[in-house]
Amino acid sequence: MLNLTGRGTAHTCDGLNRRDFLQVGTLGVTGLTLADYQAAQAAGTVDGSKDDRACIMIFNLGAPSQLDTFDMKPDAPAEIRGPFQPTSTAVPDLHLSEILPRHAEIADKISFVRSCHHRGAAVHDAGWQMMQTGRLFTGGVNTPHIGGTVSYLRGRKTDLPPFVVLPETMGRGGGNLPNGQSGGFLGKAHDPFALMADPSQPNFQVPDLLPPKTLGEARLTRRRKMRDIVDETIRNFEATENAQLLDDNFHAAFRLMTSPQARDAFDLSKEPQSLREKYGMTRFGQCCLLARRLIEAGVRFITINTFLTVFNELTWDIHGSKPFTSIEGMKNNVAPMYDQAYAALIEDLVDRGLLENTLVCNLAEFGRTPKVNPAGGRDHWPQCFTTYFAGGGVQGGRVVGASDPIGGVPADRPCEPADIAATIYHSLGFDLESTLPGPAGRPFPLVDFGHKEIHELF
Template sequence: MTCQGNPLTRSGLFGRRGFLMAGAAGGLGLSLPDLLMRRAAAEMKQYDFIKARAKSVIHIYLPGGMAQQESWDPKPYSPLEYRGELGTTKTNTGEVICNSMPKLAKQADKYCVIRSMTHGEAAHERGTHNMFTGYKPSPALQYPSFGAVVSHEYGPRNNLPAYICIPNVPNEFAGTGYLPSSYGGFALGADPARGDFQVRDLNLAGGVDANRFIRRKEALEKINQRFVSMTAADNIGAMNTFYERAYDLLDTPAAKEAFDLSKEDDKTRDRYGRNQAGARMLMARRLVEAGSRLVTLTYGSWDMHANITRGVNGQMPAFDQGLSVLLEDLSERGLLDETLVMVSSEFGRTPKINNDAGRDHWPKVFSVMLAGGGIRGGMIHGASDSTATEPDSDPVSPADLATTMYHLLGIVADKELMAPGARPIEIVDGGKVIENILS
């Protein structure tokens, strides 16, 4: 009885636990209809309690594993071989972060840093899976990414794709998993920082006017009807969905315009920074402002096994500028309260500097930043120990982070979706909402 779109069918009502309760209730004199009515009322009461705080998410992913010591969690009192060569700077809330982020230090009242993220996957692929799905990797099942789940639960808004990737789908774990392919991310296909940037397939081909486009669309629909009647393959249905959404974009000037950075004035472009970080973050702001529900963007390569000081100094300034301006801009536009900004990476880096003046993979403890969308700004949640080796207090798992994100979006994280073979699978299994970071 579990289905994909009904809050009553999450884990409690008609799921496995619901039928176990029905069996137990028989001995108490309750009929199955009585039990189901009571259970439904309880389920709806709980579901109604989860009100969306965030309308959209901007997920900024830093691939490779950004070092917590050279960013959100410096260790100024540890020995040099642990703390590294970079220093610290005081934030506008009195906390301390690495001096690689001076502009973000002035925005600390707008964000929360979780310094106690932890999991057990030291390989890039497995760590990335954790941080895009909230699940440990499994050989038996492909789990859907955050964007795919949000797209599945809410669908498009204002004719914009619900889930957009800048500039491309960042990895194999940012896909739809066991959900239909139609919930996949819409990829820009090019970097918005490029001078000749243009979103792939968003404009009519040369020589095709509006009337010719309509005729082509009608012909394609007739052909597609035959394909659909002959097969129920997921990729056929997904392709139809992609075409329909592309038509919506082509037919909606306001939606198309959201992808056009030239609509921003030079002052704003310069403020964000005319580089990859700045252009991608500005594009993300435009897209959530126009109606996209979850935008994932990537920036940089943070797998710094050697010369980490040089690597951080090379990549962090553009990130520091772009993210600090994004927070300011969202706030100035009245969008920060309804937009959750999440900055994550697949893991952190080793406590001790290695022989190549870098740091290696370290999943035992690392940091994540959250802002807006119901997050209490100006705080630190959890702590690592004196050398950033492991959590010292309040450890947070990927499942906890995912559950909190979904909670802010108004999605019940343990609702069951249908996987292949009619298997009910919870959106997140075992995660807890991190209550004290909520505003």
């Protein structure tokens, strides 16, 4: 494996630096060859008319309580229904929680799937894998994130990378499992570019995109070494069939680091302060605004992590006692920040004519227990939860599926992670019957057999 950008600061459980997005290994390690790559480009049929489609995946790390947000049960016993009241929305007969008033105002742009479930363990990491890749990792095979697959099959449109994670990849989830936010068996070249900075901070800048005059001598030396490594690697490697692809990876990454277009796309100072405040001057709010700028600049797939870990910070993980969040903490801190930023994003995409071609999907690793626990919170519950979608061909104001009277299990139209993945691929124009070259070059289905897009959304 070649590491061209020096040491980073964020490490995954396998010891790799996510910040060093140029850690590109030779394809032979994963069993891919250039011939496989070219075949995948040809066989991974996409609808050319949808080449301008993009996706923003908002991942609600920690997992919102379906009963306190999107699938309320006001007629259930008090220990089930919780403390919040349902409120009417822009869609007749569609009710959401009172803690999400801005969602209620734009509900005609959103469609909800209230019957999601999965069979994975009730640990965050397992749910992260399944919901972001469509599969639970088995047999040592790490399935690529949907964004990694998009990167592989469609590539980049501009100097910017095709797949970006904001503000950075997920941290620890407690299960010590891969989190699913990588290129998986497709290789490190299709890992996301992670921002590794908080865009809500004063004088926010992306460290690896700073122009040379602002860099210290150490970073300038790294860039010079990178150019030398590129040149030497190409000379020594050009006789092999992987040479072209490796050459492309290095030069694409170097182009990003030196691109005025990339620096401009990440420059939030170009936005009116009033618009920044509309999104909210929070990390999540400014990530949502940055996602809109990146979509405009040609990024194909963006994942926004609402939080980075479930430990020692307020998140959707409402077990009720420290180091986790209480229901009151969700009401007073988490929901207002999230509600404001999401609504601003949808309205901004509408105003700029971008929502039609941009799917915004809001996912989570699971739901929460129907019954409130003794600490006044709710625990992990993969058996039933809600996801929702806007834009990208999705018709707003719909509800797909239903849960039982206590929000415990699907009662109608159950949907699994593979169905969610298929829905995203469908919106982006991919042929769901196509395959990827998997480990050892074996065909790997884009979507598990028998799973299709949630057609009621379109």
